Amino acid sequence: MAYFGGLGGLGGLGGLGGLGGLGGLGGLGGLGGLGGLNASGLGSLLGAGGGSGTDPLTVQGLQNSAQAISHAAGNANPHASRELDFSSVQNLGVWADWVRASLYLSDFLSELQWEISSDSDEIVSLAYRSRTGSAPQVFYEVVRPDAAVFEEQLKYVRSYMDQRPERTPEILSQLGFPSPYFAMILGLNSARNSNTLELITVTQVLAAHVAMIVKHHLAIRRPDRIGATVLPMIPTPGHGSFPSAHATEAFAVTRVLEGLVDASQSHYPDPDKRKRLLRKQAERIAVSRTVAGVHYPVDSWAGALLGKMVGEIILNKCGVSQVMTGLKYEAKAESDFMLSMYKDPDWKDHGVSELQNCQVAESANFKWLWDRAVGEFDL
Numbered sequence: 001m002a003y004f005g006g007l008g009g010l011g012g013l014g015g016l017g018g019l020g021g022l023g024g025l026g027g028l029g030g031l032g033g034l035g036g037l038n039a040s041g042l043g044s045l046l047g048a049g050g051g052s053g054t055d056p057l058t059v060q061g062l063q064n065s066a067q068a069i070s071h072a073a074g075n076a077n078p079h080a081s082r083e084l085d086f087s088s089v090q091n092l093g094v095w096a097d098w099v100r101a102s103l104y105l106s107d108f109l110s111e112l113q114w115e116i117s118s119d120s121d122e123i124v125s126l127a128y129r130s131r132t133g134s135a136p137q138v139f140y141e142v143v144r145p146d147a148a149v150f151e152e153q154l155k156y157v158r159s160y161m162d163q164r165p166e167r168t169p170e171i172l173s174q175l176g177f178p179s180p181y182f183a184m185i186l187g188l189n190s191a192r193n194s195n196t197l198e199l200i201t202v203t204q205v206l207a208a209h210v211a212m213i214v215k216h217h218l219a220i221r222r223p224d225r226i227g228a229t230v231l232p233m234i235p236t237p238g239h240g241s242f243p244s245a246h247a248t249e250a251f252a253v254t255r256v257l258e259g260l261v262d263a264s265q266s267h268y269p270d271p272d273k274r275k276r277l278l279r280k281q282a283e284r285i286a287v288s289r290t291v292a293g294v295h296y297p298v299d300s301w302a303g304a305l306l307g308k309m310v311g312e313i314i315l316n317k318c319g320v321s322q323v324m325t326g327l328k329y330e331a332k333a334e335s336d337f338m339l340s341m342y343k344d345p346d347w348k349d350h351g352v353s354e355l356q357n358c359q360v361a362e363s364a365n366f367k368w369l370w371d372r373a374v375g376e377f378d379l
Contacts, residue, residue, distance in 0.1 A: 089364040097198060100369070104202045107365050108317070109209065116217055124217045126210070126306075128313060130359040137358040139309045141328040142243065142302055144218050147226075150241075152333035153296040154227040160291045164233050170284070171234060171292045174246070177204045178285055182253055185277045186261070186268075195372040196260065200253055202369070207252035207310045208245050211303060215240035222294055232293030242331075244295045247286035247303025248310065254282040255311025259320050264377035282307075283339040290337070300337040301350060302329050316360035318370035326355030 084091050092100050113136045117123040122144035127136035164171075174181070179200050183189070188196055220242035224230040239245075257278050261271045268274055286300040305327045312324045330351040335341075341350055 089368045092368050101202055103365055107363050108206050114213060124214050128360055131361045138355055139326040139358045140306055143330045145331040149331050149333040150296055153298055156297050156336055157223045157230055157290055163291045167288050167291050171288050174285055181281055185274060193376050196376055199369055199373045203253050203256050203314055204249040207249040207307055210310055211243055211245040211248040214243055218242050223296060230293045234292050236294055241295060242299045243302030243306055244286060244289055244299040246289050247300040248307040250282035250285040251304040251307030252311040254278045255308055256314050259315045263374050266379055267377040279339060297337040298331040298335055305329050313360050317363040317366040319362045319367040324358040326358055328353045328355055
């Protein structure tokens with residue numbers, strides 16, 4: 001296969017929109033999901049980590065204070081000093097969180113490639129290189145559905161409308177990244193779990209960027225564009241419907257947190273229950289977008305499968321060895337999206353098939369963050 005679209009060593013920097021909020025996260029997802037972004041995030045990114053004291057009065061005060069006290073340091077002769085270690089992963093700990101986020105994004109996207117095929121079916125294939133110089137390995141393929149699939153799917157979108165009053169608080173508070181909904185399940189807080197929350201946010205950002213690549217090429221219109229009675233309860237996002245980025249993000253986070261729960265067995269007395277709750281939460285986040293009128297159920301299928309694979313790539317980059325079996329999706333018009341269907345072999349009836357196994361090499365940057373997140377669960 002001839003792959004193109006790889007982002008190269010600096011690939012992630014073109015997609016820094018969405019990272020800016022990391023500087024002011026406070027750990028609980030104030031970043032704003034790409035599913036509903038109304039700005040690139042670059043403005044806040046460039047100002048993140050600068051600290052306080054940038055108001056005019058404080059700036060003037062600092063100047064006056066510097067002039068008044070500088071004589072106390074004595075003469076201006078230089079003193080011997082040394083710099084931080086060259087190209088050391090340990091330097092991540094002294095950078096601002098948004099700088100680390102930029103490095104994670106570049107690291108992840110530099111190995112991502114994609115191929116667009118339109119010979120018979122219109123297919124988007126995503127591939128990942130396990131290490132520099134290796135051949136790309138396909139981990140996700142999705143076939144562009146016919147228009148008739150989405151016309152049939154409208155009945156599901158309309159059937160979910162009666163849940164809108166009940167789900168309104170969730171739908172509105174999940175317009176951005178829904179980190180608090182995962183934090184609730186694992187009892188996370190920003191004082192103790194800042195690295196875990198950073199891992200969650202980075203996973204969401206990466207998943208969203210990958211979803212946007214697929215959305216762009218498939219170019220599927222939203223339900224309200226083909227069904228006059230859908231009438232979404234929130235503004236329709238300005239990008240394609242298929243796959244759902246919210247589903248991609250939610251299932252990527254779930255996969256990473258499942259790995260974190262497994263690595264913290266001594267912390268939780270009920271790890272299996274936590275993992276079931278994480279998966280159920282991801283399902284609810286995805287389905288709420290159909291309730292809102294902005295996604296078809298098959299969007300959630302395509303997004304959940306993509307999110308699973310993104311999460312497994314991240315786990316491998318974190319040093320948690322996972323056997324990755326690639327997935328292919330061909331949407332079925334009669335498919336609703338439910339967690340009970342989202343497993344092998346049941347999902348084969350809904351258009352899911354397996355590709356070859358893939359390998360992804362460990363990344364020093366991701367391993368650094370992973371180890372610090374796991375350390376937050378020591379008793």
